[in-house]
Structure formats: structure tokens, C-alpha cells
Amino acid sequence: MARGTIRRLVSVTGMLAATVALSAGLAPAAFAAPRQDSALAAPKAPPKPTAVQIAGKFTGGKIVIQQADRPELFQRVLSEVNWLSGAAPTTTRPKADKLGPKFTVTVLIKDKATQLYDLYPMASGGPRAYRPAKQPTGKKTAGWFYGRLTMSESLRLSGIPLKEKPDVVSGGIGGGIGEDVDREELDPLAVGSDVLSQMRRLLLINGAVLVVVLAGLGGVAYLIRRRV
Numbered sequence: 001m002a003r004g005t006i007r008r009l010v011s012v013t014g015m016l017a018a019t020v021a022l023s024a025g026l027a028p029a030a031f032a033a034p035r036q037d038s039a040l041a042a043p044k045a046p047p048k049p050t051a052v053q054i055a056g057k058f059t060g061g062k063i064v065i066q067q068a069d070r071p072e073l074f075q076r077v078l079s080e081v082n083w084l085s086g087a088a089p090t091t092t093r094p095k096a097d098k099l100g101p102k103f104t105v106t107v108l109i110k111d112k113a114t115q116l117y118d119l120y121p122m123a124s125g126g127p128r129a130y131r132p133a134k135q136p137t138g139k140k141t142a143g144w145f146y147g148r149l150t151m152s153e154s155l156r157l158s159g160i161p162l163k164e165k166p167d168v169v170s171g172g173i174g175g176g177i178g179e180d181v182d183r184e185e186l187d188p189l190a191v192g193s194d195v196l197s198q199m200r201r202l203l204l205i206n207g208a209v210l211v212v213v214l215a216g217l218g219g220v221a222y223l224i225r226r227r228v
Contacts, residue, residue, distance in 0.1 A: 089131075119155070129145045
């Protein structure tokens with residue numbers, strides 16, 4: 001009887017040892033798998049711009065600013081156009097004789113063009129920017145925008161021969177906001193078109209809200225009438 005008991009203890013002990021060994025062998029694999037999955041699932045960060053190119057009618061015809069060489073100037077010029085990529089147009093095209101000189105800014109990633117915009121820092125009524133529909137990486141909606149008030153200074157510091165404007169407001173999007181502009185320089189048709197467009201949107205929103213309210217009141221009245 002004693003021998004049978006000993007055999008049973010040895011058998012149980014062997015089974016426990018095998019279970020522990022098997023668990024120890026599987027545990028690392030169980031913890032390693034999620035790490036591999038998480039590493040594969042982690043999205044790669046999109047590449048960042050490395051340079052900006054300015055082209056126009058000036059001596060040399062082209063200026064390239066590398067982020068590695070002049071990081072502050074690079075960031076300043078990039079801020080003038082980077083926000084235009086996903087923005088909705090804010091104005092219409094001014095008259096051709098009110099635009100002034102054009103400077104084309106191209107955003108580069110490792111010498112490959114990714115964005116392209118036309119800047120008009122001397123436009124009447126404030127700086128303007130134009131986003132062509134045909135972009136280096138595909139098509140976008142063409143549109144005109146009020147540029148930043150710092151556009152002229154950013155281009156001048158890059159080497160473009162423009163008149164110095166040290167009193168411009170730093171940052172912000174607003175075109176002629178904060179500038180002294182003669183009345184004859186403003187395009188009344190463009191301004192009127194912008195105002196009418198905004199009023200049309202407001203009226204459409206108010207009309208939609210009114211329809212929803214009336215439909216709700218009609219439904220409540222119908223339910224009350226059925227119960228009565």
C-alpha cells in the first residue's frame with residue numbers, strides 16, 4: 001500500500017512539473033506576440049518638409065531655403081503657405097492690375113515637390129494667395145485666400161527685393177485687416193460677392209432650422225389631436 005501511495009505521489013509530482021515547464025515555455029510567447037502586433041500596427045509618421053523654393057521675376061529667378069541650413073527662415077516662409085493645403089477659399093480673384101508681382105512658393109520633401117502656391121504680397125487691399133487645382137501630389141480645389149500680413153516681410157527676408165514693412169502684425173490670416181488701404185484700391189464687386197455668399201449660407205442654415213422646428217411642432221400637434 002505504501003508503494004502504491006509513493007507511486008501516486010511521484011506521478012502527481014511529475015505531472016505538476018510538466019505543467020509548470022509547459023507554462024514557463026508558453027508564457028514568453030504569449031507576451032511577445034502583442035509586442036510584435038503593436039509594432040506592426042504603429043503608423044509611420046508622415047515625412048516633413050525639408051525645403052521651400054521661391055520663384056519669380058527677380059535676380060536669379062529662384063531661391064531655395066533648406067530647413068537644415070536656415071531653420072528659422074524656413075519655418076517662417078513655410079508658415080505663409082502650409083495652412084493653405086486644407087483651407088477653404090476665403091475670397092475671389094482680384095482684378096489683374098491689382099494683384100502686383102507674383103511669387104510661386106513650392107514646398108519640398110527631400111527635393112520632391114509636394115505643394116505649390118502663388119503669393120501676391122503687394123496686392124491692393126492686402127496680401128493674397130492662390131492655390132492651383134493642379135498640385136504636385138494630385139488635384140485640389142482651386143481657390144483664392146487672404147494671405148498673412150507677414151507675407152511681404154517673410155519673402156523680403158528670404159532675399160526677394162520688396163519694400164520693408166517692419167510694422168506688420170506678426171502671424172494671423174486676414175489680408176488687409178490692420179492695414180491702411182485707400183478706398184479706390186478695394187474691389188467693391190469682390191467684397192460684395194463675399195458678403196452675399198456669407199449671407200446666403202446664413203439664410204440657408206436659418207431656413208433649415210426653421211423647417212425642423214415647424215416639422216416638430218406639426219408632429220406634436222398631430223399627436224395631441226389624435227389623443228383628443
